[in-house]
Amino acid sequence: MNSISRAAIAIGTFLCAACATEAAFAQFRAQYGVDVLASCTEPAIKDIPLHMEGTGVLKTDRSAEVTVDGSLGWSTYGTKLGQTSKAPGGSAALRVTGRSSLRAIRDYPNHQMIIDMHVSGKECAITVRNVLKPGRRDYIFVSGGGSATCEKPRIVSSACQAF
Numbered sequence: 001m002n003s004i005s006r007a008a009i010a011i012g013t014f015l016c017a018a019c020a021t022e023a024a025f026a027q028f029r030a031q032y033g034v035d036v037l038a039s040c041t042e043p044a045i046k047d048i049p050l051h052m053e054g055t056g057v058l059k060t061d062r063s064a065e066v067t068v069d070g071s072l073g074w075s076t077y078g079t080k081l082g083q084t085s086k087a088p089g090g091s092a093a094l095r096v097t098g099r100s101s102l103r104a105i106r107d108y109p110n111h112q113m114i115i116d117m118h119v120s121g122k123e124c125a126i127t128v129r130n131v132l133k134p135g136r137r138d139y140i141f142v143s144g145g146g147s148a149t150c151e152k153p154r155i156v157s158s159a160c161q162a163f
Contacts, residue, residue, distance in 0.1 A: 027060050035050070052068060054068045066102065078094075090142065101117060110136040110137075110140045111130055
């Protein structure tokens with residue numbers, strides 16, 4: 001066996017071990033998808049479809065990571081219990097709410113979008129809700145491209161799958 005073959009085998013073994021180690025330390029892993037219809041006054045748009053998908057990972061050390069890829073951009077939020085991270089126009093937080101559940105909270109100027117994910121074996125459940133802050137009437141969404149003032153977004157569908 002030549003040195004190139006031995007190097008390839010060593011690299012392959014290392015990569016497989018790294019993948020197995022990551023999976024071994026994960027308490028759960030799930031993929032999710034959410035479809036929303038939004039109607040806004042600024043800019044004036046009616047029933048614009050928005051899609052958001054990603055993954056959630058809860059590790060045995062109580063750290064967590066959620067990725068979000070959707071109509072308004074892409075983000076990764078990683079945390080240990082109780083930490084908050086900055087996000088455009090607000091903040092984002094991940095909370096470990098149980099042995100197999102996470103809560104992602106995206107804090108916008110006038111409201112919070114709260115995503116709860118619970119995994120039990122191969123079963124996964126997700127709920128998404130938008131909650132106005134006291135005294136507020138409009139939902140203001142902020143992304144890298146600007147902001148929009150909207151009515152309460154309507155969740156059309158949501159699903160998740162453990163893997």
